[in-house]
Amino acid sequence: MFALIDCNNFYVSCERVFDPGLMGKPVVVLSNNDGCVIARSNEAKSAGIPMGAPAFKYEKLFRRHNVRIFSANFPLYGDMSNRVMSILDGFTPEMEIYSIDEAFLKLKGFGNFDLQSMGWEMHRKVGRWTGIPISVGIAPTKALAKVANRIAKKFPHRTKNVYLIDTEEKRVKALKWLPVEDVWGIGSRYAARLKSMNINRAFDFTKMEDNRVKSLMSVVGLRLKHDLQGVPRLDLNEVQPRKSIATTRTFEKHYTRYEELKERVAAFASSCAEKLRVEGSCCNTLMVFVHGNRHRPDLPQYGKSVVVKLPFPTNSSIELVKFAVCALGNIFKSGCYYKKAGVIAMDLCPEKNVQLNIFTNRDPRHIPLMRTVDRINASFGQQKVKLAVQDPNRIWKMKQERLSPRYTTNINEIITINT
DNA sequence: TCTGGGGTCCTAGGACCC
């Protein structure tokens, strides 16, 4: 059996832990630049705020319902996630952290356990120790555990936040209830095509012929179908090193000048280099892209990306910035309006076994230099030391007007209590 | 009428997840 644990409205729940006055009120959390809604409390959902809603289009609705609004506070959410995961880790030897707010637990050899009660115990413990409410779905396969979780979330009172699919009757009932577009692995494109074929429920999908599923959705879809039928095809994914690391941003305004864009791309490359060093990797390939504003069809829609094979694997900010800026030079076109850009480090390898090359003359001083820069920034605050090509005055001009304190990760911002 | 067999690597495109 597998359990899927999902934190309810995770980012909103994190904000509520430290401000219980938000309980029962409509709350939303916004993306970077305070652009879109990326998390909503149940009250905000009932008020008719959709996922991904652009904040500026919903200002009136926010005011009318007195919605509490927060800028995304990822250090806080990441820290709360670690706490939740470490509690769940105590329930089973095999766990996969699937996302910041979800984990699969493999319950192999738990035949004599009362899984329903175990689910309730998870809910009680996580709630008690972190303040985060969770839902638990338990079933014979991962895809069915996802379905069970959805039921627990949809009917919190009837299920007391835990639902177990352990009989054929329950499986069929659940799949007949679940709309096909809500199945894990069936996105909007596939859902539209399935519906045009009069396949409307998850159950209908499981009754399709294997060949049709495969021709429509490849082997991925076929695995999903069998998993939903109760034949396990999806196992826990082991944590493996990431395959790419990206820093990409939408700008707060349109950029037109090369110099401005160059500064941003340099900062993104430098950020990628830092992320690489944190996990002890180097990259062999770099991708740089720019594009215009897809919401403004009246402006020229120029966009381009370029992939650069590096002559040697590296995680030095100096090297990566140099290559990224050079790549930008190849795709920059003047007279265009740029709204977004990014740098993606690909083809990663551990820095420990970097292949040396007799023909490339790397400056060995970069390694201790980067280590020193990282140490200074760790003690005195991010971005205290950066490359000259980055704007020295720019702290991080992201719009974050409603940021909550970093309660758990910065000693100067811990919770204050008025007595 | 007949036209080998078995591979790799790369790219672009399409789908999905949170």
Next chain:
DNA sequence: TCTGGGGTCCTAGGACCC
């Protein structure tokens, strides 16, 4: 005026190798 960021996997086709 303002519309997020970071990932994964699979397939098909084209090029190459012996």
